[in-house]
Amino acid sequence: WHADSGLQEGSSIAVYHRTHGAPGSKDWRIALKNSTDAGVPGLVIPTASGALYHLLHDFNDKYQHAVLSGHSRRFSSTHRVAKLGSNVFSDVAHRCRLFLEGRGSGGGGGAAGGGVDKKKKK
Numbered sequence: 001w002h003a004d005s006g007l008q009e010g011s012s013i014a015v016y017h018r019t020h021g022a023p024g025s026k027d028w029r030i031a032l033k034n035s036t037d038a039g040v041p042g043l044v045i046p047t048a049s050g051a052l053y054h055l056l057h058d059f060n061d062k063y064q065h066a067v068l069s070g071h072s073r074r075f076s077s078t079h080r081v082a083k084l085g086s087n088v089f090s091d092v093a094h095r096c097r098l099f100l101e102g103r104g105s106g107g108g109g110g111a112a113g114g115g116v117d118k119k120k121k122k
């Protein structure tokens with residue numbers, strides 16, 4: 001269970017997913033529950049391949065969600081609006097630059113196989 005962090009207040013989240021299983025299969029599911037009331041059971045919704053779902057406006061502030069895995073392969077694309085003032089975007093961009101320069105992490109470093117440089121360039 002989780003709620004996405006680092007988002008602009010009141011922004012929506014959209015997720016598209018595609019699965020590669022038996023035609024019409026709905027073995028992947030999305031679960032939703034109230035963040036503040038542990039006594040209320042969660043809701044589980046089966047999703048078909050090609051499904052698109054949205055967590056609108058402040059939904060992410062009040063509820064948590066989970067993706068419950070199925071037996072087929074799943075590819076997804078999640079779209080959200082990140083806070084720019086909290087360095088979320090700049091941190092990701094910095095890590096990408098380090099990787100492309102061969103100094104990032106990810107199973108052996110970047111192209112040159114270097115280690116992680118946690119100091120930001122100014």
